[in-house]
Amino acid sequence: MKLTILGCHSATPRAHHHPTSQVLEMKGHMFLIDCGEGTQVQLRKNKVKFSRIKHIFISHLHGDHFFGLVGLISTFRLLGREAELHVYGPKGIKEAITLQLKLGNSWTNFPLLFHELEQTSSEIIFEDDVVRVTTIPLDHRVYTNGFLFQEKEGLRKLNIEAAIEAKIDSSYFQKLKQGHDVKNREGVQISNETVTFSPEQPLSYAFCSDTVYYPQIVEQIKHATVLYHEATFLTSHEHLCEKTKHSTAEQAAKIAAMAGVGHLILGHYSGRYADLELFKEEAQVYFEEVALAGDGKVFEYD
């Protein structure tokens, strides 16, 4: 699992401060999460192959999370894309994008499929054999979802030496991988766990931005491998959180601790702070495994 931060700053884009966008590589998928203005340039700078992006998830319709989407879609068109593109985001996103394409008389040649979200409870929005994506309803100034990306548990791994030793015919190997007990060539029942290893532990990534401190999400993101949680402010500006519906680094760390996640990544910093290390220091009082997002930073997990 590999996470590339394209942008992680709040509000207005600047030369070296890009608004929210991330690429998550999971089980062969390349998911784009949020798409602030300038995301297509950040994708190029970070050498992400445009054609590998088939699913884009938009948390909410504030400009710093979606103003780059229409430009990216237009570029896909100019590059002659043919593959389907799926966009998941709040109701209204389809009209906003299609209106602009229509005005430019530049409808896409590739299928552009919108999955508009309006539920306030969690729902599965994408699923295939290897991955499941679920919304994490958040509490922000407009309708907002985080997203939980979960690998599915894979097949068990064959202990090939033990299987031969146990005289199991190779035609049964697939059944063993699927977790079944089988009979060996002598008709003896062989218990699955004596000839297989457990599958790799599935990884998961919880993206939670933007939101006020919202402990209701803890249950859903419990034991996630990685949690990205917004930390717009330090505690010194906690009084701004309720009005703006943002969180502090301390609050993000408390969510991470309660959920018992493996790692916490902070981002969506307000432009008022020159020294981002303070976010890490503040969070580590409550949760040890903290990293700071940075534009262009890459995180890998296995």
Place this chain on the structure above:
Amino acid sequence: MKLTILGCHSATPRAHHHPTSQVLEMKGHMFLIDCGEGTQVQLRKNKVKFSRIKHIFISHLHGDHFFGLVGLISTFRLLGREAELHVYGPKGIKEAITLQLKLGNSWTNFPLLFHELEQTSSEIIFEDDVVRVTTIPLDHRVYTNGFLFQEKEGLRKLNIEAAIEAKIDSSYFQKLKQGHDVKNREGVQISNETVTFSPEQPLSYAFCSDTVYYPQIVEQIKHATVLYHEATFLTSHEHLCEKTKHSTAEQAAKIAAMAGVGHLILGHYSGRYADLELFKEEAQVYFEEVALAGDGKVFEYD
């Protein structure tokens, strides 16, 4: 008159190739012309004070000319702007911008005034004591206008020594500047041109992008101080012009020559050309005073 090129490349933004946007400073005004994605970052890089921009002119609704507008307007809002902002552009622009602001529940606190254009003949769209802005109808794949920015002729300049010599009372000086003849203290009629100098020659700037070769514009832009004309292709790709409704460097130069402008600036280059000097060489066969636009380049005229 000062022109700052923020971006001058066609189609998709890249790390060092920005889509169309320019700032024209004329008689105290700071006009923003077109606003491709990333324009707000280019404005910051080029140290343009956001608060000085009060009028934005959008030629047409292709993404590389207007996808940066909604982000710029949002940033104005976040910066606490209070001054009016006037946006001139094709019909539909108001709906596209306001829909996105509405979806983000982030309407501006400052007056945002749209002047939607749909005439296919030239019209004056802005005028005050010192400047006039007129549309230049162009021929592109969608409804498109260029813009002609014209300084108005200023007051005549007083030849103060000659006026004293002619015994004219200073209370008549303003009348002299306005071009009137006056009587001196002895009741003798004094001819204006004997005691004043001609006003400065008013400057003008014609912005013409995007368009196919379109000689109909020549009459309107005749003797303009500066013409910016798109040159998407070299003549080697002239066969693409009719379908895409773009021009070659040669065609731009022919327009400049027919109109007898002072200077020609080329831009909107297709991404297929590595060596932009070829545009200049091609154009100079037909018109000598050619310059190449470049992102961040500044042109000054007086």
